[in-house]
Amino acid sequence: MKQSYDLHIHSVLSPCSDRLMTPNNIFNMAMLKKLDVIAITDHNALFQAPLYRTLQESFDYLFLYGAEITVLEGFHVLVYVENVQAALALQEVIAPLLIHTPARHRELQSICNIIDDEVATYPYDLHQPIALSFHKLSHIVHCLGGVVVLAHVDRNQCGIIHKGILLEHRDIDAIEVKDMNNLLVIYEEYPLLGSLPILRNSDAHALQNIHEACYTLELEDKTFASFKKALKS
Numbered sequence: 345m346k347q348s349y350d351l352h353i354h355s356v357l358s359p360c361s362d363r364l365m366t367p368n369n370i371f372n373m374a375m376l377k378k379l380d381v382i383a384i385t386d387h388n389a390l391f392q393a394p395l396y397r398t399l400q401e402s403f404d405y406l407f408l409y410g411a412e413i414t415v416l417e418g419f420h421v422l423v424y425v426e427n428v429q430a431a432l433a434l435q436e437v438i439a440p441l442l443i444h445t446p447a448r449h450r451e452l453q454s455i456c457n458i459i460d461d462e463v464a465t466y467p468y469d470l471h472q473p474i475a476l477s478f479h480k481l482s483h484i485v486h487c488l489g490g491v492v493v494l495a496h497v498d499r500n501q502c503g504i505i506h507k508g509i510l511l512e513h514r515d516i517d518a519i520e521v522k523d524m525n526n527l528l529v530i531y532e533e534y535p536l537l538g539s540l541p542i543l544r545n546s547d548a549h550a551l552q553n554i555h556e557a558c559y560t561l562e563l564e565d566k567t568f569a570s571f572k573k574a575l576k577s
Contacts, residue, residue, distance in 0.1 A: 347380035347566065348557035351408060352422060352495070352520065352545030356454040356462075357386040358412075359447060359470055362550040366460040367392070369551055371399050378557040381571065383408035385422055387470040388438055391455075393431035398458060406566040412495055413438070414473040415481055417509050420495035420502045422520060422545075423485045426568035430488045437484055441474040482515035491572060493518045493543060497534075498526035505533050518543050518575050541575050 353370055354361045367384070374382045382405050384396060390411045400407045409431035410424040425431050445468060447453055453466040482492045497503045497519050504511070505526075511534060518541045521527065531538045546555040562577075563570040 345563060345565075346560040347406070347563045348378065348555075348560050349381035349543075350374065350377075350379055350546050350548070350555040350559075351381065351383040351410065351424070351493075351543060352385050352412070352547045353382060353554060354412075354547070354549050355384050355386055355392070356452070356456065357389055357392055357466065357470070358549070359387065359452045360549055361452075364551055365549065366454075367395060367399055367456055368460045370554070371403055371405075373551045373554050374405065375403060377554055379405070379555070380557075380566065381406040381408065381561065381563070383410040383424060385410040385412045387412050388414060388442060388472075388474055389466065389470055390431040390435040390438070393428045393435075395456065395458060397428050404566075406563075406568070406571065408568065408571065411438075413476075413481060414471070414502070415478040416473055416476055417478055417507065418473055418502070419478070419504045419507060419509070421478060421481060422493040422495045423481070423490055424493070424568075424571075425485065425488050425490035430490060433488060434485065434490075438474055438476070441476050442468055442470070443472040443475070445469045445472055478509070479512070479515055491517045491575065493520055494537075495520050496522045496547060497530055497537070498522055505530060511536060513539075516540060517572075520545055522547075
């Protein structure tokens with residue numbers, strides 16, 4: 345069955361997000377936009393996963409626990425795992441590898457409770473690369489049963505294109521593309537990406553930018569296993 349998705353959404357935990365991108369607002373906006381599969385992918389952080397699990401119980405989504413990781417090489421990687429336990433296990437790996445640069449905007453990077461009240465702010469800049477290579481991150485995520493997606497590969501600075509980094513097919517499950525007109529350049533630069541599935545996500549930092557139900561995956565059912573299988577097919 346075709347399931348509409350948006351798998352790259354930032355909450356107020358990300359330093360670049362609008363103040364209305366609270367967890368409850370994201371879940372409700374995704375419902376209004378008739379999405380079936382969603383993921384909140386904050387920068388270098390998964391510790392809000394228990395809150396998302398609680399919220400998920402009131403909705404009929406397949407919710408993927410994810411993050412947008414800036415690896416040591418400087419590009420962005422979307423990672424998804426099946427459950428809270430795997431998300432917190434990945435967080436334990438990431439947390440000590442964050443560069444402890446004070447957050448540039450202390451009013452941002454909000455940690456919320458179940459009713460969207462800000463209970464704290466994360467003190468270090470979550471935009472910074474972590475001290476972990478792409479290959480090692482991919483290995484850890486796959487050991488946790490997760491999925492690795494190269495984020496917005498065609499964006500300057502934070503995408504993979506033109507960085508000249510050697511990639512291995514076994515490290516990557518899919519690529520995210522912002523502009524399909526860039527595919528030729530992408531495949532010329534990295535031919536191995538040509539055999540990988542393409543995801544079209546919003547990278548939403550404001551509620552109105554979350555995708556409508558326009559991009560779909562063919563899933564057998566609303567499970568993480570079906571999501572993984574869909575990428576492989």
